[in-house]
Amino acid sequence: GGNFVNISMSAGDYFERAMVLNFLFREKNIRNVIYSLDSVYMNTRAGYSLFPYATYEYLYDKSPFNDIRVYLNWHYIKCLSTWSSNEDCVGASSNIDRPNAWLGDSENMHRFGGLDKWCAASGNYMMRDTIDKIRQAGHAVASGSPLRYSEAETGQRVANALAYVDKYVTSFVRAHPETRFYFVFPPYSRAQYAIWYQYRTINPIIHAAVIRHLVSEASLLPNMRIFGFEDEAYSDDIANYMDIVHSHPDHDADLLASLVNGHGRLTMENVEGYIAKSRQKGLAYDLVGLADKLGQCARPAETKGGQE
DSSP states (O other): OOOOOOOOOTTOOHHHHHHHHHHHHHHSOOSEEEEEOOGGGGTTOOSBTTBOGGGTGGGGSSOSGGGGGGGOSHHHHHHHHHTOOOHHHHOOOOOSSSOOGGGGOHHHHTTOSSHHHHHHTTTSHHHHHHHHHHHHHHHHHHTTOOBOOOHHHHHHHHHHHHHHHIIIIIHHHHHOTTSEEEEEEOOOOHHHHHHHHHTBTHHHHHHHHHHHHHHHHHHHOTTEEEEEOTTSGGGGOGGGBSSSSOBOGGGHHHHHHHHHHOTTEEOTTTHHHHHHHHHHHHHHSOHHHHHHHHHHHHHHHHOBTTBO
């Protein structure tokens, strides 16, 4: 009975989202928020270096008068001098009730369908990054050399992650009790989880701590619900992914239905079973075998001048 607006930002961290949510709650009456709990809490990033916060902070403050600064640069001065109506100058009409922008890119969509599709796209920089990550992790696991962390570093990283989600996520739940918040841990591929559980061994510790913390908070806050799908078979099939984290958009309908019927909801009663099953599936995944298969398909892309 309402209107849905997609305000997701590609690769946006929780700090950047908080800035937008602050603006949103100041300007609108929001009934529901669906929030993807992407794993940025691993590194607690607060702003993207290529787009420094100071260069656009003024757009989200309470003063409309300084917004003119967005046009005070050589790009728009040139547009104004020629009175150009080019889209680069005046923008284009866009429907904000839409899926994520990458779904309209055929190069991205062609990577769904399995390892053959991944291999065929091995020259793509995003696919190359995926293959490199899996091969690096697979080789480390095969040689018995996963990344190891001290107890002190692990404890500090966990503390940082919990403080990060409290500051930029649960603070909104507490400040807006009239709004319902649906937080979803997105269903990454099993290969991604396997990299965590078998190679980057600090990640599942942080991950589990964040899950437990948010589920505990949700038990105290009636307007907050947590959902997770890591324990389901969907993540096991590479064909459902265009890389190790982006699942097929067709699955979004199932996720939205889950928010309605409660499937995948994490509570104090089921969270430990969920974490245990997710860990078991991550440890059991044949990451070494996947790395070997991807190594075979990657070799032609590494060949130069007829020689490797």
